[in-house]
Amino acid sequence: MLVLSRKSNESIMIGGNIEIVVLGVEGDTVKLGIRAPREVDIYRKEIYMAIQEENRAAATNPTAIDEVSKLFKK
Known part of the structure; x- marks a missing residue:
């Protein structure tokens, strides 16, 4: 982990x-x-973590998988 000290109105750049x-x-x-x-x-x-958990739950839910499959069969 990179640790930086910054004061008000100072910034860091990512990429x-x-x-x-x-x-x-x-x-x-x-x-x-x-x-x-x-x-x-x-x-x-x-x-972010809640979104990831919802995505995992949806990916393992057989009903949701069936619904997505139906969408692509049209």
């Missing part, structure tokens, strides 16, 4: 097209801004 900006620090909360291309999905980790 050549994603910028993370520290907008402010209030107590133990850090407010971040993210500049990225529209095609880059950005989620809070807990939301």
Whole structure:
């Protein structure tokens, strides 16, 4: 893990097209801004993990698999 220190209004770059900006620090909360291309999905980790779990559940649900199969048979 890379650990960086940044102050308000300072930023880091990820690749050549994603910028993370520290907008402010209030107590133990850090407010971040993210500049990225529209095609880059950005989620809070807990939301991302919930999406992944839903995808896993759907992929192993026989009823859902049958429904998807029906869509492609048309």
